[in-house]
Amino acid sequence: MKQHETLPLVPIARGNGIWLYDFDGRRYLDAISSWWVNLFGHTNPRINAALVAQLAQLEHVILAGFTHEPVVQLSERLNALTGGRLGHCFYGSDGASATEIALKMSFHFWRNSGRPHKTGFVSLANGYHGETLGALSVTDVALFKDIYAPLLRASAQVPSPDWRLAEQGESPRGYAERCAQALEHHLEQHHADTAAFIVEPLVQGAAGMAMYDAEYLRRARVICDRFEVHLIADEIMTGCGRSGTFFAHEQAGITPDFLCLSKGITGGYLPLSVVLTTDTVYAAFYDDSVTRGFLHSHSYTGNALACRAALATLDIFEQDNVIETNRARAAYLSRAAQPIAQHPRVKHFRNTGMIWAFDVDADDTAFTRRFYQAALERELLLRPIGNTVYFMPPYVITDPEIDFLVAGTCAALDTVVKSSRSPA
Numbered sequence: 097m098k099q100h101e102t103l104p105l106v107p108i109a110r111g112n113g114i115w116l117y118d119f120d121g122r123r124y125l126d127a128i129s130s131w132w133v134n135l136f137g138h139t140n141p142r143i144n145a146a147l148v149a150q151l152a153q154l155e156h157v158i159l160a161g162f163t164h165e166p167v168v169q170l171s172e173r174l175n176a177l178t179g180g181r182l183g184h185c186f187y188g189s190d191g192a193s194a195t196e197i198a199l200k201m202s203f204h205f206w207r208n209s210g211r212p213h214k215t216g217f218v219s220l221a222n223g224y225h226g227e228t229l230g231a232l233s234v235t236d237v238a239l240f241k242d243i244y245a246p247l248l249r250a251s252a253q254v255p256s257p258d259w260r261l262a263e264q265g266e267s268p269r270g271y272a273e274r275c276a277q278a279l280e281h282h283l284e285q286h287h288a289d290t291a292a293f294i295v296e297p298l299v300q301g302a303a304g305m306a307m308y309d310a311e312y313l314r315r316a317r318v319i320c321d322r323f324e325v326h327l328i329a330d331e332i333m334t335g336c337g338r339s340g341t342f343f344a345h346e347q348a349g350i351t352p353d354f355l356c357l358s359k360g361i362t363g364g365y366l367p368l369s370v371v372l373t374t375d376t377v378y379a380a381f382y383d384d385s386v387t388r389g390f391l392h393s394h395s396y397t398g399n400a401l402a403c404r405a406a407l408a409t410l411d412i413f414e415q416d417n418v419i420e421t422n423r424a425r426a427a428y429l430s431r432a433a434q435p436i437a438q439h440p441r442v443k444h445f446r447n448t449g450m451i452w453a454f455d456v457d458a459d460d461t462a463f464t465r466r467f468y469q470a471a472l473e474r475e476l477l478l479r480p481i482g483n484t485v486y487f488m489p490p491y492v493i494t495d496p497e498i499d500f501l502v503a504g505t506c507a508a509l510d511t512v513v514k515s516s517r518s519p520a
């Protein structure tokens with residue numbers, strides 16, 4: 097609140113494609129997809145048209161005892177995208193509620209299966225899974241968690257495979273293997289009271305775009321199977337093509353027991369989340385007794401407009417062959433960003449799919465704010481996490497817009513680091 101006295105809010109009048117416009121006619125390139133949600137630009141004509149049509153049909157209906165066409169179609173299409181392996185969908189309203197649903201369902205599965213002691217959860221160091229109390233319990237970001245610690249249930253954290261933490265001379269894969277061993281040791285000790293391992297596949301977003309080798313997930317799948325612990329893939333950020341494949345876990349050739357989606361699922365239009373799961377999990381709840389069923393309700397569960405926006409988003413993936421065309425777009429951006437990668441004050445330039453990040457060597461505690469401000473002055477919406485600057489643009493960014501983004505970032509970087517000394 098106090099910072100806004102010197103860093104005023106930016107009131108946005110309208111959006112178009114990757115651009116946001118304020119009331120004074122200034123524009124900003126939305127290089128972070130409005131907190132990682134937007135995929136195909138603001139006021140996308142195809143998503144708009146689908147929503148207008150849906151508005152004339154049905155805006156919302158109770159999803160208990162009743163159902164509707166968009167939610168049925170969306171569930172079937174998501175099932176198909178998982179190769180039919182995750183054929184059961186449970187809907188929520190946002191990412192944190194998807195985490196809550198997956199945690200509760202995992203616990204309840206074990207209880208229904210005669211294993212009531214499996215009540216614990218394990219997650220990665222620096223992981224982020226949302227900020228409601230259950231989700232915050234498995235989140236490991238001190239800034240969000242520490243204050244509320246007295247309200248939270250204990251959970252265990254195992255080392256993050258983030259390759260920046262590798263020893264000198266150790267490869268990202270070697271380090272991922274070493275971290276997988278740590279998970280194995282943890283579960284050897286604690287599997288009897290552990291329900292699930294929750295993980296952000298390939299990229300830990302809020303940790304500062306920490307990226308890691310897919311081998312970690314392959315091994316985690318084997319370890320979780322061996323110890324009868326669920327694997328929850330939190331793809332709230334990495335899903336919907338962000339990692340370079342439709343789902344990040346595909347790159348490890350694995351199937352999780354639970355898959356959480358939100359953020360990009362509606363193209364960044366409306367709040368919606370979904371947890372997909374297997375026939376095995378479904379079967380454990382199939383019973384005459386209501387208390388063996390999974391009870392978790394949100395008023396706007398499976399909202400028809402949000403589901404329609406999601407269907408329109410999936411249509412664009414198909415019609416425009418997005419996963420394929422993003423490859424060329426990503427290659428262009430990675431090439432164009434070489435001046436950043438080679439900047440003397442930049443470390444760990446990294447990329448996974450449509451996510452780029454780098455760490456800036458600056459001892460300035462106000463770096464985040466100063467960089468944000470310097471970027472705004474160059475018509476860029478960039479919001480560093482600590483000293484990590486990242487790009488997570490909508491998938492409709494063009495080559496000239498990429499050049500504009502890189503040039504503006506270099507200029508902002510030069511201004512900010514010039515006035516801050518390197519700690520090295």
Ligand SMILES: *Cc1c(COP(=O)(O)O)cnc(C)c1O
Pocket residue numbers: 190191192193195224225226227296301302330331332333334358359
């Ligand atoms: C954003 C995010 C969440 C939380 O989603 P909200 O909609 O903000 O509650 C959970 N997990 C991951 C990996 C996220 O990036």
